Structures are given as C-alpha cells and as structure tokens.
Amino acid sequence: MAFGFFSGELLLLCAVACALRDSKNTWQQSSRLPQVPTEVECKAHSLFLSVDIPASGREPRFEAIDATGAYPVTESYGAQCGYTYSVQPMLGRVDLRASYFSCHTGNQNDEVFTFMFGVFVMDESGKESFFNVSKTCSVPPLSPRVVTCEENYMEVSVRTDLPTAGSIKEDFSAALAVAQSSAVEAWQVMLQQEGQQSEVMSIEDAATLGYFIMVTPGRLVFRTTFGQRHASVKMVDGGAAEVIQATVFFRRNWMVVMVDLVAACSLDKGSFDGYRLHWRTPPVRTPLVVGPSLRREYIGMGVDGEVVDERAVKDRGYYVTVGEETVGSSISSAAGSGIRKHNVVRQMATPPVPRPPFSVNRESVRGYSVAVGKETVGSSFSSAAGTGIQKGVVTKHDVVRQMATPPVPRPPFSVNQTTLEERVFQVFLGNIPSDVELVSVELNGQEISVSTAAQMGYSITRVSEGKDTFAYIIRVPFDDQFVVKQYTSAGFEYSLEIKWTLNIRPQMEAYYHYSSVSALIVDALPPVFDSMCTDSGISFMKDHQQYDYLWDIAIGSYTLTPQLASERGYILTNDSTTLKLAVPLFTIGYVYEDITLQQFYGTFELLARNAKTLEIEQSSAKRCLFQTTELLVCSTEGVMSVVADITKVVPSADPARTTLLDINCRPQETDETRVLFSFGLNTCGTRFQIDQQYVTYENEIIFHEMYSTDSRPVITRDAAYRMTMRCIYPVRDTESLFVDRKFRAETPGIGQIKDPVKVPPQMLKPMQTVTKPSFWGSVARKPAEHARVGQWSAPLDKYAQ
Numbered sequence: 001m002a003f004g005f006f007s008g009e010l011l012l013l014c015a016v017a018c019a020l021r022d023s024k025n026t027w028q029q030s031s032r033l034p035q036v037p038t039e040v041e042c043k044a045h046s047l048f049l050s051v052d053i054p055a056s057g058r059e060p061r062f063e064a065i066d067a068t069g070a071y072p073v074t075e076s077y078g079a080q081c082g083y084t085y086s087v088q089p090m091l092g093r094v095d096l097r098a099s100y101f102s103c104h105t106g107n108q109n110d111e112v113f114t115f116m117f118g119v120f121v122m123d124e125s126g127k128e129s130f131f132n133v134s135k136t137c138s139v140p141p142l143s144p145r146v147v148t149c150e151e152n153y154m155e156v157s158v159r160t161d162l163p164t165a166g167s168i169k170e171d172f173s174a175a176l177a178v179a180q181s182s183a184v185e186a187w188q189v190m191l192q193q194e195g196q197q198s199e200v201m202s203i204e205d206a207a208t209l210g211y212f213i214m215v216t217p218g219r220l221v222f223r224t225t226f227g228q229r230h231a232s233v234k235m236v237d238g239g240a241a242e243v244i245q246a247t248v249f250f251r252r253n254w255m256v257v258m259v260d261l262v263a264a265c266s267l268d269k270g271s272f273d274g275y276r277l278h279w280r281t282p283p284v285r286t287p288l289v290v291g292p293s294l295r296r297e298y299i300g301m302g303v304d305g306e307v308v309d310e311r312a313v314k315d316r317g318y319y320v321t322v323g324e325e326t327v328g329s330s331i332s333s334a335a336g337s338g339i340r341k342h343n344v345v346r347q348m349a350t351p352p353v354p355r356p357p358f359s360v361n362r363e364s365v366r367g368y369s370v371a372v373g374k375e376t377v378g379s380s381f382s383s384a385a386g387t388g389i390q391k392g393v394v395t396k397h398d399v400v401r402q403m404a405t406p407p408v409p410r411p412p413f414s415v416n417q418t419t420l421e422e423r424v425f426q427v428f429l430g431n432i433p434s435d436v437e438l439v440s441v442e443l444n445g446q447e448i449s450v451s452t453a454a455q456m457g458y459s460i461t462r463v464s465e466g467k468d469t470f471a472y473i474i475r476v477p478f479d480d481q482f483v484v485k486q487y488t489s490a491g492f493e494y495s496l497e498i499k500w501t502l503n504i505r506p507q508m509e510a511y512y513h514y515s516s517v518s519a520l521i522v523d524a525l526p527p528v529f530d531s532m533c534t535d536s537g538i539s540f541m542k543d544h545q546q547y548d549y550l551w552d553i554a555i556g557s558y559t560l561t562p563q564l565a566s567e568r569g570y571i572l573t574n575d576s577t578t579l580k581l582a583v584p585l586f587t588i589g590y591v592y593e594d595i596t597l598q599q600f601y602g603t604f605e606l607l608a609r610n611a612k613t614l615e616i617e618q619s620s621a622k623r624c625l626f627q628t629t630e631l632l633v634c635s636t637e638g639v640m641s642v643v644a645d646i647t648k649v650v651p652s653a654d655p656a657r658t659t660l661l662d663i664n665c666r667p668q669e670t671d672e673t674r675v676l677f678s679f680g681l682n683t684c685g686t687r688f689q690i691d692q693q694y695v696t697y698e699n700e701i702i703f704h705e706m707y708s709t710d711s712r713p714v715i716t717r718d719a720a721y722r723m724t725m726r727c728i729y730p731v732r733d734t735e736s737l738f739v740d741r742k743f744r745a746e747t748p749g750i751g752q753i754k755d756p757v758k759v760p761p762q763m764l765k766p767m768q769t770v771t772k773p774s775f776w777g778s779v780a781r782k783p784a785e786h787a788r789v790g791q792w793s794a795p796l797d798k799y800a801q
Contacts, residue, residue, distance in 0.1 A: 036060070036121050042137035044307055045148055045398050046084075047115050049096040049133060056124040059087055060094050063118040065132070066104035070118055079152040079225040080212055086151070086402065097400075099148065100139065101157060101214065101221045110218045113137045142219070143396035149265035150400050154244060156263045157221040189213065191230040192245040199230070206246075213248060213261075222246055222261035233267065240267040241281075270403035276319075277403050278330040301329050412500070414515035423478040425496050427515050430471040435505045438462070438472050442499035443482040474498065478519065479550075479612050487617070491522040492547070526551055526608035526618030529581075533624035537584040538604045540620065544577055551617065553579075554607040555589045556747070581606070585626060591748075592633045595641050597669050597676050600628050630674070632751040634727035638743025640686075640751075641678040642725055646703055649756045650721050657704050658721075661685030677701065681727060681743055690731065697727045697749075724754035 039050040051060045063070040064083065073083045073096065082099030098105065098115055106114030113136070120130040148155040189206040192198045203213050211230075212223045224231075224244055231244045241264050249258040266281035301313055301320050313320060321328040415428040432438075440449045441460070453460055459475040476483060476496060484495045495518040503510050527548060529540040553560040560581070565572035568589070571582035583589065583604050591603040601623055608618035633641040646653045655670040660677060665684035669676040681688070681697045688697045703721035727749040 036119070036131070038119070038133060040133055040135045042135065042139070043097075045146075045400075046100060046150075047098040047113075047135060047137060049098070049115075049117060049135075050093050051096075051119055051121075052093045054121050054123065056122050056126075058122040061120045062096050063120070064098075064102070064104040065116040065118055066106070071104060073117075075152075080210065080223070082150075082153065082155060082223060084150050084152050084400075097150070099150070099155060099223075100137070101155065101216060101219070101223075103214075107216050110142060110216055111138060113139065143394045145395040146398065147263055147265075147395065148398045148400070149263075151402060153223055153225050154242075154263035154265050155221065155223040156261050157216075157219045158259060158261065159219050160215070160259075188249055190247045190249065192247070193230050194232055194234075203248075211244075211246060213246075220248065220259055220261065222248070222263065224263070226265075241265060242267055266399065270401060272403075272405045274408075276330045276332050277405065278328060279401055279403060280328045281399065299327060303331065412502075412513045414498075414500075414513065416515075416517045417473070418517060418519055420519060420521065425474075425476040425478065425483070425494075425517055425519070427474050427476075427496075427498060427517055428471055429473075429500055429513060429515065430465060430469075432465075432470045432472065432502065434468045434470060436470075436502050437505065438500060439503050439510075440501045441474060442497075442501070443476065443480075444484055444495075444497050446482050447499075447501075472500070487525070488520075491520050491525060492550070494519045494521070521547055527553070527620075528608075528618060529606055529620035531620060531622035533622065534582075537582060537587070538602070538622045538624055540581045540583070540606055540622070542579050544579065550611055551608045552611050552614075554609045554616075555605075556607075559609075560606070586631065592631070592635075592641070595628065595631070595633065595643070595676070595678065597628055597643060597671055597674055599625055600631075602626055632725060632753060634729070634749030634751045636745045636748050638681040638745065639678060640681060640697065640699065640725065640727050641676075642701070643674055643676050644701060644723060645674045646701070646721060646723070646756075647673040650703060653703050653721060659702050659704070660699050661687075661702070663702075675701065693731055695729050695731055697729075698724060700724050721756060723756040726752040726754075728752065 036054060037052040041048045053059060062073040064073055073085060078085050082102030084097040086095045088095055100113045116132060116134040118130050118132055120128055122128045144159045146157050187203050188200050189203055189211065190198050190200045210225055210228055214221045226242060228244060231242050233240055233242050243264040246261045247258055248261060249256055268280050270277055270279040299320055299322060301307065301318050317332040319330045410431060410433060412429055412431050417426040417428050438450055440447055441453060450460055461473045463471050463473060465471050478494045486493055498515040500513040501510055527542050529542045531538060531540045558564055562572055569584055569587045573580040585602060589604055593601045603621055603623040605619055605621035607616050609616050628643055630645055631643050646655055646658060655667065655673065655675045658675050659666055660679065662685035665679055667675040668678055684699060686697050686699045688695060701723045729745050729749040
C-alpha cells in the first residue's frame with residue numbers, strides 16, 4: 001500500500017549513517033596522482049564507474065565521499081548503501097555501480113544527483129595512491145514507484161507527493177511537522193512474512209538487521225540485501241521470486257499513516273543454450289500489485305544499464321517474449337554488446353569458473369558476459385487503508401542481472417579445398433573470432449610471417465564467416481619449394497603440413513592449429529617412351545598426358561627443345577596428342593658398343609627430369625644393332641675407334657699393310673677394303689695439343705707399299721697413304737689428365753677427319769716412327785657449335801675436312 005504524503009517538506013532519516021558510523025574515515029589527497037584509465041557514465045538507474053586494473057594486478061578499491069567523510073565501499077557496506085562492486089577480469093577492469101539513492105550521494109529534488117569517490121590503486125612496488133572521481137547526473141522524473149533488483153540488493157522507492165484529498169494532505173503535513181520535531185522513534189517499521197507474525201521495530205533497529213530506510217526530497221527509499229530473515233521465496237506465476245514486505249508507519253491522533261515498501265526480485269540466474277543467454281521472470285509480482293486492475297504498459301530490455309526501444313532490441317538481436325506465466329528475455333552471444341574474451345588453455349577441460357567466464361579448450365575458446373537490464377512499467381490501483389480512496393499509481397520495475405556463458409569452446413577447424421586441376425593447395429581455417437589474428441604460418445617446418453608470405457607470393461586471405469567470426473584461406477602451389485613430393489605405387493603424391501600461429505588481442509596470447517593436406521596425382525608418373533629401331537637410327541614416341549609439364553625431356557644434361565633438335569639434326573614432331581622424335585644414326589647422344597667391321601650397337605637414351613629439381617626420375621633407352629660402313633668414335637674412356645675404307649683413295653691398297661703413327665699398332669680387323677682401329681689416346685704415337693678450351697688428340701692411318709728401282713730391285717716401305725683422325729675434348733672435362741696419366745672425360749669427344757693424302761714414293765728414306773704422345777705446332781680448330789657435347793660419331797665422308 002502507498003499513501004501520498006509529505007508534499008514539499010523533507011524528513012531525513014539517515015539510518016544507515018547512524019548505524020554504520022564506524023565506516024567513516026578521514027581522507028587526504030594523494031601527492032602523486034596515478035594515471036589509470038577511468039570511465040564514468042550516468043546510466044538509467046545508477047552511476048557507472050569503471051577503472052582499469054593497474055599493471056600490479058591489484059584490484060582498485062573505492063571510498064564514497066560526502067561532507068561528513070569517506071566511507072570504504074566494501075562488499076557488505078556496498079549492499080547496504082546501494083553500491084555494486086564487480087570485477088571484470090576479461091576486460092581487466094573493475095566496475096562500480098552506485099544507485100541514485102545510495103548513501104553518500106548529493107540529491108537535488110530527486111532530479112540532480114552528485115557523486116564523489118576516492119579511487120585507490122596500488123603500483124607494482126606495493127605503494128598505494130588515489131585520485132578523486134566526481135560526477136553529476138541529471139535524470140528525468142522517476143515513476144511514482146520504482147523497484148530495483150540489483151545483483152547484491154533490492155531497492156524500492158515511492159514518491160511522497162502523491163495526490164490525496166485536501167484534508168488528508170493537511171493531516172500528513174501536520175504529521176511530518178510532528179515527526180520533524182519529535183523523536184525518531186515515532187517512525188516504525190513493520191516486517192511481514194507469510195505465515196509468521198509481523199515484527200514491528202524502530203528504524204534504527206531495522207538498520208541493524210540490514211533494512212535501511214531513507215527519505216529524499218520527494219521519495220521514501222527502502223533497501224535490503226538478499227537472503228534476509230524476513231524474506232520469503234515464492235513461486236509467482238511460474239517463476240521463483242524473493243519477496244520482502246516492509247511497511248513504514250507512524251500515528252497522528254486518530255490517523256495512522258502507512259507506506260507500503262515491498263520489494264520482489266526474480267531469482268532466475270539465467271541459462272545458456274550454446275548460442276543465446278536466457279533470463280526469465282514472472283510478469284506480475286503479486287506482492288507489488290494487488291487486485292485485478294493491473295495493466296501492463298511496457299516491457300523493455302537493454303545491456304550495460306541502458307534500456308533500448310523495440311527497434312533497437314530487434315536490430316541488436318535481443319528477444320523479449322511475454323507469456324501467461326513468464327516474461328523471457330534473451331541475447332545472442334554473438335551480439336555486439338557485452339564482454340567477450342578469448343583465452344587459451346592447454347587442458348581439455350577445467351573446473352567451472354565464476355562470472356565472468358574464462359574460455360576452456362585445447363586451443364581457443366570464447367567467453368561472453370553481459371549485464372542485462374529489464375524494465376517493466378504497469379498501471380495499477382491501490383487502496384488506501386483506512387481511507388478507501390483509490391488512485392492510479394505507475395510502478396516501474398528495474399532488474400539488473402550480469403550473466404555469463406559457461407566456457408564455450410571455439411576451436412578453429414580447417415578444410416582442404418584443394419582442386420587437383422589447379423595444382424594448388426587451398427586450405428580454409430575457420431571459426432576465428434574477431435579479436436584473433438593470424439601472425440605466421442609454418443609450411444613443412446619453415447615458419448613464415450604473414451607479411452613475408454605475401455612478399456614471397458603466397459596468397460593468405462581473411463574472409464568473414466559471420467558477425468564476429470572470420471576465416472583464413474592460404475594457397476600453396478604443388479611445385480612450391482616447401483611442398484614434399486614423392487612417388488608411390490599409386491601415383492605422384494604431394495603433402496603439406498601447416499602450423500597456423502594466431503594471437504589473441506590485446507594480450508597477444510598465442511595459440512596454434514595444425515592442418516595436414518595431401519594430394520595424389522594418379523596419372524602423374526614420369527613419361528615413358530615407346531621406341532623402335534630403324535635402318536637410319538632410333539625413333540621414340542609417347543602420347544601426351546595431363547601432367548607432362550611436371551617433367552623435362554632431356555638428352556644428357558640438355559633439355560630437348562625444337563632448337564636443340566634442329567641443331568643436332570633430330571627430327572622432332574609434337575602435335576596435340578603425340579610427341580615423336582627420330583634420332584638419325586651418328587647424331588650427338590649415341591653410345592656405340594661392340595664395334596666390328598660387320599656391325600655395332602648404338603644406344604640412345606631419353607631422360608625424364610623433374611622440371612623443378614632437375615632430378616632424373618625416368619629413363620627411356622633403346623639399343624639397336626646397325627651395319628658397319630665407316631665411323632669414328634671418341635669415347636669418354638679415352639678410346640678412339642675408327643672404321644675406314646682406304647681403297648677410296650688407293651684402289652689397289654692392301655688394308656692389312658696399314659698402321660698408325662706407331663707402326664706396331666696394326667688394325668684389329670680388316671677386309672678387302674676397310675680397316676678397324678681401336679686404341680687408347682695415350683698409345684700408338686697419338687699426339688695431343690692443349691689450348692685454353694680444348695684438348696686435341698691426333699693420329700694417322702698410314703698405308704705402306706713396296707717399290708723397286710730400275711738398277712736393282714730394292715724393296716722399301718714408305719707412307720703412300722695417310723688419313724688424319726682427331727678427338728677433341730673440353731679442357732674442363734679432362735683436368736685430371738696430367739695428374740695420374742689416366743684419361744677421364746665427363747662427356748664423349750668430338751671427332752674430326754682430315755682429307756686422306758697420298759704421299760709420293762721416296763726411295764730408301766728411313767721410316768719415322770712416333771711411339772709416344774708429342775705436341776705439334778698447329779692449333780686445333782674449334783669444333784662445330786652443334787657438336788659440343790655428347791658422344792661424337794659419324795661416317796668418315798660426312799665429317800671429312
């Protein structure tokens with residue numbers, strides 16, 4: 001019940017200050033003002049003061065200051081006087097909410113409220129200093145009756161200038177005058193509990209029990225903590241509520257003036273369904289409104305002390321549902337308001353933590369905390385006991401609940417988005433909160449920062465997944481230097497291990513995620529050529545495959561290109577379906593074996609070489625038998641092999657009478673027209689010459705005839721036919737030649753033939769024999785450009801000079 005009275009006069013019952021005078025302290029300004037970030041703001045029903053926790057980690061403490069002194073805001077004193085102290089470790093700050101009717105607040109006509117606090121902080125050395133914070137708040141007119149449910153107390157205030165009949169109003173004024181001039185015991189408090197006998201006591205006695213009453217210029221305020229002895233828990237319209245019923249009254253002659261100060265607050269702690277925070281409360285609290293004449297006018301919701309309109313509620317993702325038994329409100333954990341923070345823990349689970357929550361998971365998790373304000377305004381009619389007069393009274397009910405999610409795992413996940421056609425690994429790392437950033441990636445053990453990765457050509461993109469969640473996408477080509485490649489029986493396999501390093505802002509706490517991706521290219525085997533022998537050489541052929549570009553086709557150390565084929569005399573055909581290569585006999589690249597006057601073997605090899613590493617991964621070699629006509633071969637082992645037809649110059653020549661410069665070096669094999677010599681380059685009188693680029697070895701095939709004179713028959717031997725042969729090797733391939741006198745060459749030599757020369761007969765001239773290598777004066781001619789590498793061999797008439 002609420003009766004209008006006290007129009008214009010002030011009755012100050014400072015019960016709290018009287019009961020708690022031992023809290024009073026004198027204070028003195030600190031000589032050193034700490035630099036601590038502070039936020040002060042006037043909210044809908046209280047002052048909001050936020051102070052950052054200093055580097056020492058010690059939580060700041062507060063003192064409320066008024067003209068009488070300074071009063072430490074402790075947990076118990078704060079609940080008694082209308083202060084709520086809340087630590088926000090997720091934000092690294094401490095919040096203090098002060099009711100507009102808190103004990104030490106200046107009040108001008110219930111419209112302008114003045115606060116002053118001393119804030120004490122301790123530095124890392126343990127030295128404490130403080131600074132003052134003051135704020136003046138101007139608020140719009142309050143509802144006739146306001147019930148506030150804070151986290152640590154309940155508060156109800158009733159306006160004392162309600163309209164009443166003239167005579168009653170005069171009596172109330174007289175009662176106020178008497179109260180002001182008489183002892184405070186004239187004011188009594190009656191505490192009622194259902195099923196129990198009511199207790200009546202003085203205001204001072206009520207204060208010692210935790211019930212505090214004060215009078216402002218226009219309102220009567222009652223405040224108490226939760227769980228009091230006279231409180232009761234009731235199931236009201238489907239929801240649990242704690243109810244405290246107090247009536248302030250005094251007597252004046254035949255009239256008793258009574259003010260009903262009832263507070264009822266929901267005990268619902270809220271819940272979390274994995275996505276939204278929910279809170280419910282009964283829509284009508286029976287102790288607050290009596291009778292069926294209640295009309296609900298408005299239900300609002302807000303965050304951080306501000307109630308917003310319906311459009312803002314919808315835009316922010318808040319929900320308010322009004323049912324027959326409950327009013328429900330909910331807010332998404334992804335909404336823009338509230339407090340979020342991510343932490344990293346190494347365990348899979350931890351014990352529950354108090355509000356505000358920490359995140360718990362192996363990698364990254366998210367916690368969300370929000371202070372929800374709910375306001376209910378209704379019109380009700382109350383009867384005045386003893387007067388029978390009914391007037392409409394508007395009641396406003398404010399509820400403040402700070403709710404928090406339990407630890408919510410937010411592990412990132414990775415998805416392999418690779419497409420084989422692109423030959424690029426694409427890995428998606430999702431579920432990254434907005435306060436987390438990628439700082440580096442490790443590719444198969446090689447760590448690269450994000451900025452360096454961009455400079456190296458890697459693509460790392462950040463994309464939005466939702467309102468506060470992002471994803472990263474990285475692209476790494478299969479042929480990248482850090483990608484592991486290997487052959488298996490199933491094909492060509494690429495693999496990549498990625499270690500993502502992420503930092504949580506602002507504390508820059510690192511955590512990691514690992515992704516392992518691989519790709520199997522079934523058809524990506526090194527190419528193998530079909531080959532066949534022909535009368536004129538060897539032919540190779542292969543069909544094109546999808547992944548042919550992974551390999552180069554090489555002949556020795558040279559890549560097969562149209563230019564190389566043209567220079568060496570190969571016949572290369574490459575269309576959209578097939579690659580064909582015809583290699584004529586005696587072109588560069590052949591290896592010759594088992595040479596006789598009748599036949600020899602020629603081998604030609606194509607190599608499949610990794611296009612990136614240049615490693616040989618496949619070989620296609622063909623060995624064919626050919627008929628021998630004439631040839632010259634300079635091998636890597638330092639052996640010169642030559643088959644020559646000497647009858648082309650001297651038809652009557654006998655091949656069996658031929659030698660080299662050393663007459664002891666005779667043919668290995670002869671027939672009617674041809675000879676076969678095969679000898680080491682440091683034997684048989686071979687001469688050599690060295691210039692800056694090449695080593696040239698030279699020998700001659702010499703044919704000897706028998707002559708006689710007219711005077712007497714004299715048989716002589718002289719060179720009637722000479723054919724000069726040369727093998728030319730690059731100096732760089734034969735550097736060890738003069739160290740141990742053994743010939744070693746990395747590549748076959750280049751052969752040259754000089755035109756055969758028929759020498760006129762010289763009678764009785766002694767034979768000149770060269771039995772060991774020597775120098776000669778002429779400079780070796782540089783070999784033709786197309787014959788710089790590869791074993792050289794050719795028909796004698798083709799390369800004769």
